[in-house]
Amino acid sequence: MQKKKIVIGSRESALAVVQSRLVITWLKEHHPEVEAQLLTMKTTGDKILDRRLDQIGGKGLFVKELDRALLDHKTDFSVHSTKDLPMEIPEELPLVAFSSREDPRDVLVLPKGQERPDLTKPIGTSSLRRIIQLKRLFPEAEFQSVRGNLQTRIRKLDEGQYGAIVLAAAGMKRMGLAGRISGYFDTADVIPSAGQAVLAVQGRRDGDASMFLDFTDQDAADEVTAERSFVTYLNGGCSSPIAAHAQVSGGEIHLDGLYFDENTREAFRGNLSGGREKAEQLGVKLAQMLQRHEGEYLGTEDREENI
Ligand SMILES: NCc1[nH]cc(CCC(=O)O)c1CC(=O)O
Numbered sequence: 001m002q003k004k005k006i007v008i009g010s011r012e013s014a015l016a017v018v019q020s021r022l023v024i025t026w027l028k029e030h031h032p033e034v035e036a037q038l039l040t041m042k043t044t045g046d047k048i049l050d051r052r053l054d055q056i057g058g059k060g061l062f063v064k065e066l067d068r069a070l071l072d073h074k075t076d077f078s079v080h081s082t083k084d085l086p087m088e089i090p091e092e093l094p095l096v097a098f099s100s101r102e103d104p105r106d107v108l109v110l111p112k113g114q115e116r117p118d119l120t121k122p123i124g125t126s127s128l129r130r131i132i133q134l135k136r137l138f139p140e141a142e143f144q145s146v147r148g149n150l151q152t153r154i155r156k157l158d159e160g161q162y163g164a165i166v167l168a169a170a171g172m173k174r175m176g177l178a179g180r181i182s183g184y185f186d187t188a189d190v191i192p193s194a195g196q197a198v199l200a201v202q203g204r205r206d207g208d209a210s211m212f213l214d215f216t217d218q219d220a221a222d223e224v225t226a227e228r229s230f231v232t233y234l235n236g237g238c239s240s241p242i243a244a245h246a247q248v249s250g251g252e253i254h255l256d257g258l259y260f261d262e263n264t265r266e267a268f269r270g271n272l273s274g275g276r277e278k279a280e281q282l283g284v285k286l287a288q289m290l291q292r293h294e295g296e297y298l299g300t301e302d303r304e305e306n307i
Pocket residue numbers: 081082083084166167168169170171195196197198199
């Protein structure tokens with residue numbers, strides 16, 4: 001049998017590669033007529049580790065090189081962590097499929113051998129979304145930025161710079177690091193980032209994406225629709241500390257959101273439920289509600305964003 005050859009583009013971090021291999025493994029099982037090859041690349045976001053991403057271009061920096069490779073036909077698809085995708089997706093490069101969702105929660109990771117966080121040291125996270133929500137759970141804690149890929153962050157933790165760090169459960173689990181997780185934050189207490197734990201497959205508008213028709217998990221896709229609609233409405237694509245987490249249950253979808261008012265620097269959170277076919281409208285409705293400051297006031301944050 002003549003196999004159809006495709007090239008899948010991915011960031012070169014260990015997590016990105018593991019995630020892309022999950023997609024390739026799925027293809028092998030469901031579409032043996034397709035032969036997928038992986039092409040990894042360093043993105044600008046991976047190269048610049050000493051500056052704040054919101055000052056140099058936001059989330060787009062993680063996809064620019066991958067988009068270029070698609071447009072130049074060097075690749076046929078890109079695999080992304082949905083949470084790293086900007087809100088504006090080029091029309092020529094549509095998102096063609098979404099994976100089922102791994103564990104969407106944020107988790108606490110402690111230095112090797114520790115049983116509880118030493119809060120005389122800072123909690124490591126570079127995300128203002130996480131800081132705003134964690135301040136309420138650890139009112140006495142200091143926070144300090146930690147960047148780099150998953151392994152780099154965990155190495156910095158084990159070297160003793162931090163009392164704990166906060167990461168996404170999904171990355172830890174996919175990397176076989178679940179044993180390092182010491183606590184899980186409920187998604188209503190620390191609302192995750194839009195798209196957290198879902199993989200997105202991006203293609204070319206003129207390409208053949210038929211092999212991914214049965215890849216999409218419709219629950220995850222509807223959840224991502226509600227979450228990204230909320231963030232898009234609030235224009236929080238690149239740097240605003242906005243959180244959104246949706247959960248489908250039967251015909252219903254429940255959405256938790258966090259909104260940060262850049263002018264007053266106040267944070268509010270709230271939630272809404274509705275029919276899952278109205279996922280997009282639900283995101284807009286919750287965004288408008290929180291923009292009117294109708295929600296639970298979470299405090300004021302003077303720190304600048306530092307993703
Ligand atoms: N911001 C980096 C990033 N992008 C996706 C994941 C984890 C996997 C996922 O959420 O899909 C992570 C690591 C983290 O935030 O701890």
